[in-house]
Amino acid sequence: MESISVLMTCPPVHPYLVEALEKRFTLHKLDSVPDKPQFLSSHRDSIRAVVGNAAAGADAELIDQLPKLEIVSSYSVGLDKIDLAKCKEKGIRVTNTPDVLTDDVADLALGLMLAVLRRLCESDRYVRSGLWKKGDYKLTTKFSGKTVGIIGLGRIGMAIAQRAEAFSCPISYFSRSQKPGINYKYHPSVVDLAANCDILVVACALTPETRHIINREVIDALGPKGVLINIGRGPHVDEAELVSALVEGRLGGAGLDVFQDEPNVPEELFKLENVVLLPHVGSGTVETRQAMADLVVGNLEAHFLNKPLLTPVV
Numbered sequence: 200m201e202s203i204s205v206l207m208t209c210p211p212v213h214p215y216l217v218e219a220l221e222k223r224f225t226l227h228k229l230d231s232v233p234d235k236p237q238f239l240s241s242h243r244d245s246i247r248a249v250v251g252n253a254a255a256g257a258d259a260e261l262i263d264q265l266p267k268l269e270i271v272s273s274y275s276v277g278l279d280k281i282d283l284a285k286c287k288e289k290g291i292r293v294t295n296t297p298d299v300l301t302d303d304v305a306d307l308a309l310g311l312m313l314a315v316l317r318r319l320c321e322s323d324r325y326v327r328s329g330l331w332k333k334g335d336y337k338l339t340t341k342f343s344g345k346t347v348g349i350i351g352l353g354r355i356g357m358a359i360a361q362r363a364e365a366f367s368c369p370i371s372y373f374s375r376s377q378k379p380g381i382n383y384k385y386h387p388s389v390v391d392l393a394a395n396c397d398i399l400v401v402a403c404a405l406t407p408e409t410r411h412i413i414n415r416e417v418i419d420a421l422g423p424k425g426v427l428i429n430i431g432r433g434p435h436v437d438e439a440e441l442v443s444a445l446v447e448g449r450l451g452g453a454g455l456d457v458f459q460d461e462p463n464v465p466e467e468l469f470k471l472e473n474v475v476l477l478p479h480v481g482s483g484t485v486e487t488r489q490a491m492a493d494l495v496v497g498n499l500e501a502h503f504l505n506k507p508l509l510t511p512v513v
């Protein structure tokens with residue numbers, strides 16, 4: 200398989216993945232190519248696979264430039280950076296990394312809820328800056344028992360619900376349709392869900408329908424005591440509306456792992472103590488990233504050995 204050319208479109212952030220790919224394939228890292236258009240035109244007849252992630256995948260323009268492309272193996276569960284329709288049309292296979300990251304992302308969502316309500320980051324800064332010596336930290340807000348509303352009750356949404364239940368939190372949810380056999384309260388609209396929960400969590404896939412699913416109306420329904428948690432994608436949220444609601448005190452707080460234009464984060468948020476900001480690290484543990492890398496490589500091997508794909512999407 201050494202002769203098979205694989206193009207990595209995302210930055211080569213994980214040495215384990217890079218080494219595993221280099222051991223088996225001829226790996227090209229687009230990130231370190233100085234003249235990308237020239238590189239793509241000179242390698243258009245050799246590249247048979249693309250490896251991307253949540254930041255860079257395979258859009259229509261790239262796919263059209265690679266006529267020998269057979270498979271896109273994404274080092275992410277989210278598929279919003281891949282033109283799935285184009286892949287289907289051209290018979291290009293697509294794989295992602297579901298299941299192995301569910302626990303980590305759900306753990307982080309709960310961590311954000313606790314961090315925002317109990318002001319964990321702000322309390323930590325209080326100790327480090329020596330302020331404790333001048334007096335105790337102020338009282339915060341109880342988390343156990345708060346109503347958690349989840350947008351998207353897929354694998355990650357369910358894992359968040361199960362964890363929140365252990366904190367005696369009533370669970371309600373919004374999804375395209377009510378899930379059979381699930382006892383959580385279903386709300387047929389996001390505004391309705393937001394108006395009836397304390398903590399609203401975005402845990403759905405990013406699609407044209409879910410872009411800006413958190414808009415001004417939803418934020419106003421969540422209100423000055425409500426907290427928004429986003430472990431999905433930045434564009435799920437109308438970020439300008441979120442920032443103004445937080446700055447004006449129309450929203451109680453936010454825990455955000457994702458942003459519209461990563462790694463750029465609106466600086467107005469930096470001075471707000473009711474906001475916890477993370478650098479898109481939902482699946483960012485050694486154990487999980489290794490399992491994700493194994494899936495990326497395993498899917499490519501399966502494809503080129505004409506075996507069934509491990510986690511096929513298309």
Ligand SMILES: O=CC(=O)O
Nearest residue numbers: 253274275276277
């Ligand atoms: O954001 C991370 C992923 O989609 O895996």
